[in-house]
Amino acid sequence: AQSVTQLDSQVPVFEEAPVELRCNYSSSVSVYLFWYVQYPNQGLQLLLKYLSGSTLVKGINGFEAEFNKSQTSFHLRKPSVHISDTAEYFCAVSGQGGSEKLVFGKGTKLTVNP
Amino acid sequence: NAGVTQTPKFQVLKTGQSMTLQCAQDMNHEYMSWYRQDPGMGLRLIHYSVGAGITDQGEVPNGYNVSRSTTEDFPLRLLSAAPSQTSVYFCASSYLAGGFNEQFFGPGTRLTVL
Numbered sequence: 504a505q506s507v508t509q510l511d512s513q514v515p516v517f518e519e520a521p522v523e524l525r526c527n528y529s530s531s532v533s534v535y536l537f538w539y540v541q542y543p544n545q546g547l548q549l550l551l552k553y554l555s556g557s558t559l560v561k562g563i564n565g566f567e568a569e570f571n572k573s574q575t576s577f578h579l580r581k582p583s584v585h586i587s588d589t590a591e592y593f594c595a596v597s598g599q600g601g602s603e604k605l606v607f608g609k610g611t612k613l614t615v616n617p
Numbered sequence: 618n619a620g621v622t623q624t625p626k627f628q629v630l631k632t633g634q635s636m637t638l639q640c641a642q643d644m645n646h647e648y649m650s651w652y653r654q655d656p657g658m659g660l661r662l663i664h665y666s667v668g669a670g671i672t673d674q675g676e677v678p679n680g681y682n683v684s685r686s687t688t689e690d691f692p693l694r695l696l697s698a699a700p701s702q703t704s705v706y707f708c709a710s711s712y713l714a715g716g717f718n719e720q721f722f723g724p725g726t727r728l729t730v731l
Contacts, residue, residue: 507659535717539722546621546707546722546724546725547660547707547720547722548722549719549720552719593659593660597717599717604662604675605720607652607659607660607661608659609658610657610659
């Protein structure tokens with residue numbers, strides 16, 4: 504089975520500052536990794552995903568994440584955040600099988616202050 | 618395309634009442650799932666379906682029933698509501714089962730059980 508740990512429940516930053524949201528996973532098999540974003544009072548939408556290949560993955564809205572197999576991490580980064588990036592961010596993992604289900608972390612609430 | 622739609626958006630129930638949360642998708646997706654989101658808990662899988670006529674339990678299935686008679690619809694039934702079922706419920710779908718597939722989420726149903 505897989506599990507995900509998001510190390511920070513809340514991250515406050517100032518506008519135009521860089522941000523890193525941390526995610527570690529645990530799995531006995533190879534994995535797929537995802538970051539989803541949830542804006543206030545909305546459903547989740549995919550930000551980016553790692554399936555295979557390059558360990559640096561670029562997503563929407565200027566976000567990127569790096570898959571580090573040795574450290575079992577998939578941290579999300581953005582070099583300069585905007586007020587509109589205020590949202591909750593969820594890291595998720597799935598094992599590489601035919602019908603593996605998605606397991607979500609508990610979420611990190613990013614608040615961007617002016 | 619409307620994507621994934623959920624009704625109602627809000628619902629208040631009394632303990633012991635039953636109700637059905639509706640979910641529909643118009644993307645011809647085979648895989649559909651229900652999650653509940655509770656503060657500090659992330660999303661937890663309740664039930665899922667890999668195609669019409671096929672359903673299975675997720676992480677937290679107790680107190681919920683599902684059926685999948687068509688590809689488009691995947692209703693979630695609360696048999697006898699309890700305060701512990703106060704939560705936000707999300708329906709999601711993806712083209713196929715398998716962890717690599719992007720899941721598309723509905724806007725959610727906010728349920729309060731008194």
